[in-house]
Amino acid sequence: MSLEFLNAFKFMKKESFLHNLDPRAKLVLALTYTISALLFNQIIPLLIIFLSLIPLVIFGKILKQWIKSIRGLSFLVLFIIILNTLFLSLSFAIAMIFRICIMVSAFSIFFLTVDPNDLALSLISMKFPYEFAFSFSLAFRFVPTIANEAQNIIDAQQSRGYEMQKKGFINQIKNLFPLLIPLIICSIKRAFNVAEALESRAFGSKKERSYYYTIKFSLKDWIFTIYLILILIIFIFIKIQFSVMPDWLVWRLPV
Amino acid sequence: MITIYISKDLPLIIIENVDYVYPNGTVALKNINLNVHKGEMLGIMGKNGAGKTTLIRTLNGLIRPTSGDIYINNENTNSKSIAELSKNIGLIFQNPSHQLFANSVEDEINFSLKNLYLNKEELQIKTNEILKKFNLDKYRDRSPLNLSGGESKKLAIASIICRAPEILVFDEPTLGQDAREIESFIKLINTEKEKGKTIIIITHNIEFAFEFIPRTILMESGEIIADGPTQNVLNNNFLTERSSLILPQTRQLSLALQKIGFQDINKAVSKNDIIEYLINFLRNKTTSVQEE
Numbered sequence: 059m060s061l062e063f064l065n066a067f068k069f070m071k072k073e074s075f076l077h078n079l080d081p082r083a084k085l086v087l088a089l090t091y092t093i094s095a096l097l098f099n100q101i102i103p104l105l106i107i108f109l110s111l112i113p114l115v116i117f118g119k120i121l122k123q124w125i126k127s128i129r130g131l132s133f134l135v136l137f138i139i140i141l142n143t144l145f146l147s148l149s150f151a152i153a154m155i156f157r158i159c160i161m162v163s164a165f166s167i168f169f170l171t172v173d174p175n176d177l178a179l180s181l182i183s184m185k186f187p188y189e190f191a192f193s194f195s196l197a198f199r200f201v202p203t204i205a206n207e208a209q210n211i212i213d214a215q216q217s218r219g220y221e222m223q224k225k226g227f228i229n230q231i232k233n234l235f236p237l238l239i240p241l242i243i244c245s246i247k248r249a250f251n252v253a254e255a256l257e258s259r260a261f262g263s264k265k266e267r268s269y270y271y272t273i274k275f276s277l278k279d280w281i282f283t284i285y286l287i288l289i290l291i292i293f294i295f296i297k298i299q300f301s302v303m304p305d306w307l308v309w310r311l312p313v
Numbered sequence: 314m315i316t317i318y319i320s321k322d323l324p325l326i327i328i329e330n331v332d333y334v335y336p337n338g339t340v341a342l343k344n345i346n347l348n349v350h351k352g353e354m355l356g357i358m359g360k361n362g363a364g365k366t367t368l369i370r371t372l373n374g375l376i377r378p379t380s381g382d383i384y385i386n387n388e389n390t391n392s393k394s395i396a397e398l399s400k401n402i403g404l405i406f407q408n409p410s411h412q413l414f415a416n417s418v419e420d421e422i423n424f425s426l427k428n429l430y431l432n433k434e435e436l437q438i439k440t441n442e443i444l445k446k447f448n449l450d451k452y453r454d455r456s457p458l459n460l461s462g463g464e465s466k467k468l469a470i471a472s473i474i475c476r477a478p479e480i481l482v483f484d485e486p487t488l489g490q491d492a493r494e495i496e497s498f499i500k501l502i503n504t505e506k507e508k509g510k511t512i513i514i515i516t517h518n519i520e521f522a523f524e525f526i527p528r529t530i531l532m533e534s535g536e537i538i539a540d541g542p543t544q545n546v547l548n549n550n551f552l553t554e555r556s557s558l559i560l561p562q563t564r565q566l567s568l569a570l571q572k573i574g575f576q577d578i579n580k581a582v583s584k585n586d587i588i589e590y591l592i593n594f595l596r597n598k599t600t601s602v603q604e605e
């Protein structure tokens with residue numbers, strides 16, 4: 059098994075309209091899409107929201123990674139289909155898949171295009187305490203490291219005959235221990251190491267900080283944000299007026 | 314390239330024109346061709362990022378070559394699962410904390426054996442046997458997480474060797490080990506070698522390679538740039554410089570002595586040989602002085 063899909067959340071420096079936006083504008087983007095996805099549970103509206111992500115992804119030059127992140131969801135998708143069709147209906151299951159895909163895409167767009175350094179800065183500008191902002195961006199920075207470590211753990215266990223696929227739900231849960239325990243222990247060890255490294259560089263010794271980089275919310279960020287908020291308002295309006303909307307919006311699968 | 318290993322038997326491991334490209338586009342192996350015979354001990358050396366770990370990960374199917382084939386025991390590995398291949402090929406990675414997870418040392422060994430589907434009795438016998446062999450029976454009930462660095466490394470090795478694979482592959486086993494631990498590691502691989510096991514060792518420890526590994530391949534940027542007797546490969550200044558290797562001090566000494574006329578020191582290869590040579594030389598010298 060490969061953890062390649064985690065790369066779908068890894069920032070890469072690129073020049074694009076999305077990359078050049080302020081991180082806060084992109085946070086608004088992620089939230090707008092998440093809220094919109096939560097507003098509806100019918101196929102058609104969710105499909106429209108989902109499709110509206112595609113131009114963003116293409117102009118943001120992150121199509122490849124985005125497709126990977128969607129593909130990484132395939133396991134979850136299967137799970138949702140099975141559970142929902144068993145207990146509810148196939149239409150609902152498909153709608154829920156679109157919902158998950160929209161929410162994951164929204165955050166994958168955010169993480170793919172926000173430089174972890176800018177992330178800390180934007181959190182500070184939103185009046186979060188520096189320690190919090192720093193920990194957050196640090197956690198962010200360690201995602202690929204942990205993915206790498208997880209891959210090494212999977213390799214090591216498979217080399218002693220461990221099999222990823224086991225039959226039965228209980229067995230599958232039990233089967234996670236050989237991977238999770240080493241992963242947690244290694245992460246705790248690393249956390250201590252990082253803490254020591256930070257302290258030995260006098261982290262937190264001064265209350266007042268200066269910053270090497272600055273971020274600025276410019277005109278294009280305002281335009282983009284206002285555009286997003288407008289979209290959100292339209293969606294909320296549709297939601298409220300749902301009963302008077304045309305039939306095709308509430309279309310369901312015949313089964 | 315120096316290849317002087319000729320044998321009438323078919324090699325145990327045949328790697329044919331193997332390329333590997335990581336999904337992110339990194340070309341990690343380029344046209345690798347390598348034969349390893351049963352009972353051979355092979356060293357893999359090369360700079361960081363040369364592709365050593367990638368190469369051994371292809372052996373038990375953790376990654377599949379992008380192109381090319383790998384045959385083990387004359388069977389193509391591409392149709393076999395990792396679980397099947399790992400019965401034959403035991404890969405032992407550098408960091409024991411990547412695999413130790415059980416409640417006790419005993420359970421840790423049991424876990425490795427369970428995957429071989431032994432029955433209860435066999436399992437118990439084998440576990441006891443291996444704990445004794447590795448001097449770990451006094452820790453039997455201890456948590457593997459409370460072992461020292463050297464001990465947990467030993468346990469990680471034991472948890473592979475208990476499965477009795479025909480081929481043992483180590484990724485940097487001597488890293489961060491003190492002299493005594495390295496010594497006990499050498500003892501261990503010698504025992505395995507005597508049993509006829511084939512052993513592959515990735516190492517940056519040139520002194521260790523020089524003394525104990527008969528054949529070495531040198532890798533650079535995903536290619537094998539040299540293959541032959543360790544001493545020949547590592548004596549080649551051009552190659553060692555390309556691979557950022559520094560010759561062992563004893564080798565440097567013997568090269569310096571050769572330059573000033575001690576030609577026959579070239580035959581002394583290991584540290585002990587050189588010490589013996591020098592002792593003999595000095596002894597002869599003192600006796601001849603006394604005779605005068």
Ligand SMILES: Nc1ncnc2c1ncn2[C@@H]1O[C@H](COP(=O)(O)OP(=O)(O)OP(=O)(O)O)[C@@H](O)[C@H]1O
Pocket residue numbers: 335336337339340341359360361362363364365366367368
């Ligand atoms: N999971 C991965 N994804 C992408 N590239 C990788 C991955 N693992 C290794 N690489 C790259 O492949 C190349 C070979 O790596 P490999 O780990 O095989 O080197 P190595 O010879 O074992 O080095 P070292 O001596 O540092 O252990 C390097 O350029 C490395 O950056």
Ligand SMILES: [Mg+2]
Pocket residue numbers: 365366367484
């Ligand atoms: Mg390596």
